[in-house]
Amino acid sequence: MVEIISDQAINLNNHESSTMDIEEIIKELDRLHEKNRELEIPEEERTALVKQMGDYANNFIGRLSKVDAFSEKRPTSLSITGKKKSLQEILQIYQTEVAETGINAASGKHFGYIPAGGIFSTAIADFIAAITNPYAGVYYAAPGAAGIENEIIQWLKSVFSFPLTAVGTLTSGGSISAQIALTAARDKHAVKGEKIARSVVYLSEQVHQSVQKALRIIGLEDVIMRLIPLDEHHRMKASALEDQIQKDVEQNLHPFLIVGTAGTTDTGAVDPLDEIADVAGRHKAWLHIDAAYGGFFILTSKKDLFNGIEKADSIIIDPHKGLFISYGLGAVLIKDKNALLHTHAYSGHYMQDAAAEELIRSPANLSPELTRHFRGLRLWLPLQLHGLSPFVACLEEKLLLIQYFRKKLTALGFCVGPEPDLSISYFWYPFDNESNLKNKQLMDAIHHEGDAFLSSSIISGQYVIRIALLSFRTKRESVDDAVAMIERCLKKIK
Numbered sequence: 467m468v469e470i471i472s473d474q475a476i477n478l479n480n481h482e483s484s485t486m487d488i489e490e491i492i493k494e495l496d497r498l499h500e501k502n503r504e505l506e507i508p509e510e511e512r513t514a515l516v517k518q519m520g521d522y523a524n525n526f527i528g529r530l531s532k533v534d535a536f537s538e539k540r541p542t543s544l545s546i547t548g549k550k551k552s553l554q555e556i557l558q559i560y561q562t563e564v565a566e567t568g569i570n571a572a573s574g575k576h577f578g579y580i581p582a583g584g585i586f587s588t589a590i591a592d593f594i595a596a597i598t599n600p601y602a603g604v605y606y607a608a609p610g611a612a613g614i615e616n617e618i619i620q621w622l623k624s625v626f627s628f629p630l631t632a633v634g635t636l637t638s639g640g641s642i643s644a645q646i647a648l649t650a651a652r653d654k655h656a657v658k659g660e661k662i663a664r665s666v667v668y669l670s671e672q673v674h675q676s677v678q679k680a681l682r683i684i685g686l687e688d689v690i691m692r693l694i695p696l697d698e699h700h701r702m703k704a705s706a707l708e709d710q711i712q713k714d715v716e717q718n719l720h721p722f723l724i725v726g727t728a729g730t731t732d733t734g735a736v737d738p739l740d741e742i743a744d745v746a747g748r749h750k751a752w753l754h755i756d757a758a759y760g761g762f763f764i765l766t767s768k769k770d771l772f773n774g775i776e777k778a779d780s781i782i783i784d785p786h787k788g789l790f791i792s793y794g795l796g797a798v799l800i801k802d803k804n805a806l807l808h809t810h811a812y813s814g815h816y817m818q819d820a821a822a823e824e825l826i827r828s829p830a831n832l833s834p835e836l837t838r839h840f841r842g843l844r845l846w847l848p849l850q851l852h853g854l855s856p857f858v859a860c861l862e863e864k865l866l867l868i869q870y871f872r873k874k875l876t877a878l879g880f881c882v883g884p885e886p887d888l889s890i891s892y893f894w895y896p897f898d899n900e901s902n903l904k905n906k907q908l909m910d911a912i913h914h915e916g917d918a919f920l921s922s923s924i925i926s927g928q929y930v931i932r933i934a935l936l937s938f939r940t941k942r943e944s945v946d947d948a949v950a951m952i953e954r955c956l957k958k959i960k
């Protein structure tokens with residue numbers, strides 16, 4: 467494949483360029499220009515392409531409520547041949563091979579894992595960002611683009627009552643955010659060398675796997691990990707955390723990091739953040755709060771659940787979850803500027819023109835990336851265009867819809883999990899025997915039907931089906947459709 471592409475693209479007529487005279491160079495440049503000029507698409511064609519793209523988007527969105535949220539179909543023809551295709555042809559392939567395979571994450575009937583959505587205004591921002599292509603990693607190179615990222619961090623600090631002196635950065639999502647925050651924790655507590663094996667990290671049993679993964683990536687695979695048990699609402703028990711830390715201190719270990727969660731992935735539980743913060747404060751441990759899913763519910767009537775989050779040393783939040791931005795936008799806030807800069811600020815000679823500008827205005831000094839997608843615009847533009855209140859109303863709607871969903875399921879004879887903290891809950895049918903097996907069969911039937919998508923989990927040994935509501939497109943009708951489907955599938959199993 468590669469050969470075909472390079473063969474067509476270059477073909478330098480076997481000239482040794484250093485021996486060419488200037489006339490020959492000009493002639494060759496003209497010839498190459500003819501071959502590559504189509505990369506600068508002329509205005510008339512651009513207009514036509516934008517129209518095709520807009521038509522595609524309108525058609526896709528227009529049909530969303532009628533198409534399945536899940537398909538078991540797999541793509542078969544995505545290969546790169548190096549040959550040209552029209553945008554129409556490409557969009558056709560995209561539709562059948564990408565849009566119509568797997569989970570339709572844009573659907574309001576996606577209730578699996580953690581749904582997102584993808585508001586249209588994200589796409590406008592991405593389009594403008596891609597066309598103008600500012601170098602958003604470095605303030606000197608793009609004070610406007612870096613400035614937008616800085617303003618978002620300022621705004622997030624105010625949302626979570628973090629001090630003005632805190633720093634933060636935008637990332638591709640929660641996993642990278644966690645990696646950045648835990649690296650700062652590691653370096654603040656100088657966890658390296660022989661100290662690693664006696665350093666202790668405290669996690670809830672419901673911690674997201676990205677935390678353990680981040681610890682592994684940053685060289686802390688061999689720390690001691692304590693899984694702290696949960697109460698009946700699936701929240702970490704602060705008293706159990708305190709007891710465990712005391713035991714570890716007595717054994718001369720080094721408790722340095724506590725990870726709490728504000729909205730667990732499985733059940734949406736918010737750990738008792740204030741109590742955990744007190745424990746962390748007493749033992750001078752770094753408190754990291756994973757608010758990737760739940761964080762933005764702090765803007766809603768549930769805000770009291772988040773008391774104490776402002777005491778954390780670091781938090782992560784995912785606008786690509788709780789603010790309905792298309793995938794690819796996370797954020798991390800860290801109180802100790804120097805802990806973050808210690809690992810991430812870096813300067814090469816080729817960056818010397820940038821060095822004079824303030825260190826922390828350049829996202830490149832606060833994250834592993836240098837060149838980066840100008841991802842700030844995909845949150846800044848939607849917030850400017852819509853204002854904040856529709857986002858908050860949409861989150862409130864999800865809080866109410868989970869109650870509606872649970873009541874409908876209970877009326878059908880299903881058991882449901884404990885009163886949810888946020889917008890995630892779970893259910894199972896109390897079959898007389900082989901409950902786990904039959905609930906799994908019910909899940910399989912739901913996946914096979916595909917009208918709405920749900921995912922499963924095992925909670926305290928019980929096979930359960932999760933309902934996670936977070937798409938801005940999830941409405942009462944989406945829930946009604948899902949309940950009708952669940953009822954149809956239940957009849958097949960019973």
Ligand SMILES: *Cc1c(COP(=O)(O)O)cnc(C)c1O
Binds near residue numbers: 638674
């Ligand atoms: C989604 C999620 C993550 C991981 O975030 P990504 O954006 O998928 O990398 C971490 N923690 C929690 C609680 C999450 O819900």
